[in-house]
Amino acid sequence: MKFSKKRAAAVATGAALTFIVGGVAFGYWTTTGSGSGSASTGNTSPISISSTAVTGLYPGDTPKAVSGTFTNPNVGPVFVQQVSVAVDPAWSVGTTNPCSASDFTVTQPTATARQIVTGDTWSGATIQLKNLATNQDNCKGVTVPLVFTSN
Template sequence: MANIAGRKKRIIVTTAVLAAIGGGAAFAYWSATGTGAGQATAAAASVPFTFVSQAATGGPLSPGGPQQTVAFTVTNPGTGVQNLADVAVTVDEAWSVGTTLPCTAADFTVGPVVVTKGSINAGASVNGTVKVTMINSATNQDNCKGVTVPLVFSAS
């Protein structure tokens, strides 16, 4: 029994000594400051908006007659937010039909364009509409009968 009591004393004393040594241990370190450089690369250019137009609705175009409405969608195919400041729609200036009495872009008016302007998130779209009218000119417009008027959409 005395052996057990002496053994317990040694365990308690050893534990106390180890705790005192470990508890009083000091840790040293160096302090330092520094600088560094890094970089990130922005896209080299914005990604052009894309347009998809729908079939025109409304009565058939005729000199001074009804308007047609063309619905369209503008999409931001880029990877970041892009600003849609304006949308312009025109009749393709290079287009004409007929030779003697040509039907040209000058036979039509386009507008107003209605679209929500502002920031468009990556992959998002906004919808818009535009009106197309055939003007009543002082010349024969027979070559404009039955034509499909080519529209050009542009965004800024």
């Protein structure tokens, strides 16, 4: 087989064109980019705190336990540090020597410090009707309004 210069030039030209075309087919441009987006946080709704009924209070009796449950309307758990219990300070019954919040002693529950979902319970508070030196008849048969708060 003889090699001709024309044939060698044709093969070289074909190889060069293949390389150039192939290089173009796999070439690309580089660039930089930027953009922006956003994310948002939700809000929480207040939880409800309730208690079981406390009955049978009388002057000087031992403290009665106060406990209850949480109702959480939020989609996820919320963190509660502490539940506080008080007799409504604006409440009173009777005109002469009225029964009021000052007739009761309330002890606070220990710190809750946990995540709360609906149905979780709290406990540890107590209420006691004080044994005073004055007539406490205005405290007979009353319903004492308890107020619960949390932080």
